[in-house]
Amino acid sequence: MLVIYKTDLSAEIAQLRRALPSLQQIRLDELPTIDDTLVVFSDVETFLNQQWKNPTIVLARAEQGSLLAKAWQKGALAGWIWNELPAQPEEVFKQLDLQYKRNQDSRDLPAAARLQQRMLPRPLEIDGYQIEQFFQPAAFLSGDWFDYWQVDDQQILFYLADVAGHGVTSSLLTSWMAGFHGRAYSPMQLVTKLNNKLVAQNAEKHITLVCGLLDFKTNDIEWCSAGHYPPPILLQPGQEPAILTTSSLPLGLTSDLKIQTQHLHMKSGAQLIFCSDGALESFKGGLNEQFSQLIKTLQTDGLKPPEHVPDDIAILCLSRK
Structure with a gap:
């Protein structure tokens, strides 16, 4: 004094x-x-x-x-x-x-919120594809995050993550994840790096994540999920929405994390959508009802901002033209 x-x-x-x-x-x-x-x-x-x-x-x-x-x-x-x-x-x-x-x-x-917004990835020009994104914290700072970068002349790595909890502590981990931009070349490599660091640092937070690697020459995607909900949604013209399910623990809980990679093919006009669980909170009902309403909204309105945001929301949409 x-x-x-x-x-x-x-x-x-x-x-x-x-x-x-x-x-x-x-x-x-x-x-x-x-x-x-x-x-x-x-x-x-x-x-x-x-x-x-x-x-x-x-x-x-x-x-x-x-x-x-x-x-x-x-x-x-x-x-x-x-x-x-x-x-x-x-x-x-x-x-x-x-x-x-x-x-x-x-x-x-x-x-701090303006800084977090500036750390989001810049738009990429991808031959035959478009990346759309929606990012809206419930308050100032978000515990949701996404990123993407070009691995080589025909591949893009992209992911969406949701840190457990809300507020400043969770948002600090999104800044930490931003430091991994460009430092992985496959979904498995990214998941392994993030998980090992979280476990080693005893961060006392877990992170759910869904990640994909697009080959925009072959239109194939290799993807995996680490305990993330809701699951990825694949919308294709003339077909019912496909819910891409897999099972795994979130990042940060164990060094012995078991992850399975999956594969899909992007047809012309297809959309692959990753969402954080906050995207469900704008809808009424249980999880299944909320998820169904989310899919219908994405089909009809695209990434339209909800009127009320009770939770952080992040959506990443990869569309083939």
């Missing part, structure tokens, strides 16, 4: 330091050299006459109520009266400091 020293308030500052033994004095000209997230104490007049970034608890005499009001308008964290300090000033300070840090975290969320 720091207090900005002022000569004509030496007695008041001494009283404040007796109430807060860990309080240290600094001069006003030293303030630019300290961490601007540290809470400081200042008399109200100095606070109003100067500019600094640090959160500040201002102190005033009883007759300076109007100055306290101005200080609050200017952004003071709190206002105390010199000779009427809180009964437990140390506890009050801790609460104010905690409140400030929480508010700062909240203010940082929009910037």
Whole structure:
């Protein structure tokens, strides 16, 4: 804790330091050299006459109520009266400091959300194919993620993942996954790398994932799933939707992960769709009813944003022209 020293308030500052033994004095000209997230104490007049970034608890005499009001308008964290300090000033300070840090975290969320959006893959031009994507967090940050990259002159690797839980902790793992961009050349290699890292780091989070490798010369796809629900959906002209099911544990639970790769052929006009489970939450009913409604919506409306988003949603759609 720091207090900005002022000569004509030496007695008041001494009283404040007796109430807060860990309080240290600094001069006003030293303030630019300290961490601007540290809470400081200042008399109200100095606070109003100067500019600094640090959160500040201002102190005033009883007759300076109007100055306290101005200080609050200017952004003071709190206002105390010199000779009427809180009964437990140390506890009050801790609460104010905690409140400030929480508010700062909240203010940082929009910037963090913009950064997460910028980390999503850039559109790729693929001969004879189109990749569509939909990404919408329930709040600021998402625990869903997808990525894709060109492996060679005729193959694209793509995946969609869903981190268990919500909020900042889950979104941190999406940033971690973004670091694997371009570092795998097959679904099995990507799954193995991600799983081994998660287990080794004891991340205490599991991730479901569905991944595919498209050969856009032969129109064949090799794909696999690590405990992901809902399963991939294959839409083909003139045919009933195909639900591509397989079984496996999610990533991060065991180093002995058993994954089976599957194969499919993309006919002209076919669409392969990966979704996170949040895509189901916009629909009513049980899982089967929700899944059926999701398929119908994808068939008729495509990747139309839902009106209400109770959960993170990510959808990746690969279409053959």
